[in-house]
Amino acid sequence: MDTTIPTASFALLCVFLLCEPSLQTEKHSLYYIYTALSKPVERPGIYQFTAMGLLDDREIDYYNSIDQRKIPKQDWMKEKMQEDYWEKGTQSRKSKEQWFNVNVDILMKRMRHNESDVHVLQCRVGCEIEKQGDEVRFSRGIFEFSYDGDNFLSFDDKESQWVTPVDAALPTKRKWDDVPILNQYTKGYLEKECVDWLNKFRDYGDEELKKGSPPDVHVLAKRCTRDKTKVKLTCFATGLYLKDVMLLIRKYRSPLPEEEIVSSGVRPNHDGTYQLKKSVFIQEDEDAEYDCFVFHRALKEPIITKWEVQSVYCLST
Numbered sequence: 001m002d003t004t005i006p007t008a009s010f011a012l013l014c015v016f017l018l019c020e021p022s023l024q025t026e027k028h029s030l031y032y033i034y035t036a037l038s039k040p041v042e043r044p045g046i047y048q049f050t051a052m053g054l055l056d057d058r059e060i061d062y063y064n065s066i067d068q069r070k071i072p073k074q075d076w077m078k079e080k081m082q083e084d085y086w087e088k089g090t091q092s093r094k095s096k097e098q099w100f101n102v103n104v105d106i107l108m109k110r111m112r113h114n115e116s117d118v119h120v121l122q123c124r125v126g127c128e129i130e131k132q133g134d135e136v137r138f139s140r141g142i143f144e145f146s147y148d149g150d151n152f153l154s155f156d157d158k159e160s161q162w163v164t165p166v167d168a169a170l171p172t173k174r175k176w177d178d179v180p181i182l183n184q185y186t187k188g189y190l191e192k193e194c195v196d197w198l199n200k201f202r203d204y205g206d207e208e209l210k211k212g213s214p215p216d217v218h219v220l221a222k223r224c225t226r227d228k229t230k231v232k233l234t235c236f237a238t239g240l241y242l243k244d245v246m247l248l249i250r251k252y253r254s255p256l257p258e259e260e261i262v263s264s265g266v267r268p269n270h271d272g273t274y275q276l277k278k279s280v281f282i283q284e285d286e287d288a289e290y291d292c293f294v295f296h297r298a299l300k301e302p303i304i305t306k307w308e309v310q311s312v313y314c315l316s317t
Helices: 007-018 020-024 075-080 083-110 167-177 180-211
Strands: 025-037 049-055 058-064 120-132 135-147 150-156 161-163 216-223 230-240 246-251 274-283 290-295 303-306
Touching: 025 083, 025 180, 049 083, 049 180, 058 083, 075 180, 083 120, 083 167, 120 180, 135 180, 150 167, 150 180, 161 167, 167 180, 216 290, 216 303, 230 246, 230 290, 246 274
Parallel strands: none
Antiparallel strands: 025 049, 025 120, 049 058, 120 135, 135 150, 150 161, 216 230, 230 274, 246 290, 290 303
16 A cells, blocks of 8 residues: 655645644534513513524524524525424424413512513523544533523533522422433433534534635734834634634744734624634744644635735834
8 A cells, every 4th residue: 555645745734733632622512592581671672582592602593582483594504404393493482482481470479579670581501512533522511590690590410400509499499300300301402412413503514614715814914013123923814604713823834832822712703704813923033934824624725824024014103
């Protein structure tokens, strides 16, 4: 068997090996968030009940108490999921809307709250995974309730029981814990069914991402205003459809240590995509080759953009 690796492929392989931990470990999540108000609020865009699905913090479906339809919020959800999925989902959301309306009223009475005020019952349920290569590992399950913004009741996935920091939730905790099969079902949903849906949605979403436009990558070189001998190199990537992006500032194709880098962190754009900016300070007279390396799983190959440090421009003070 021929074991010769072409030079270009070998160089790319070396880059990936240098970045092995970042490339191999991915974190993903699927959450459903339900919000119920104790009474209607006469303001545009605010509904007495809403429900939404979030895949890696990106909205994939939505329901509100006025339209009463579960609808897709991503094109690939609309294309991949059959009509009966949305019909069953709509019926499920209507049932949950009734449940939340009843229970926010129960909590108000239990907490002895005035009915003239607006109170809020929220729930977040879902799962998180870690992916290394082809291996998918369950990380944790989330099933938690809050009332008026405070933690009210949550499910301890490891112990298969409900926990609460407030006395008002103790009757509910005891009632639910007294039905072991209910807690077994909850644990099974978080660790198995939720993970299965997460992986299915990710596969569908990745197919769509590979058809999309690559992110825009810009590099800037600015002279430092305080220290005239230094230059600030900045790499800015925007239009990212995935949050788990690798952005590296490299010197002679070797990544600089993260402790030397200043990062903005991944931030949302107005169109549902993301952006990320990283910077480093170097000596102005340094004669070295720097580049910006951007990669995520939906790209066929990395985007590599070099700096032209000679074109540094001054910032006005």
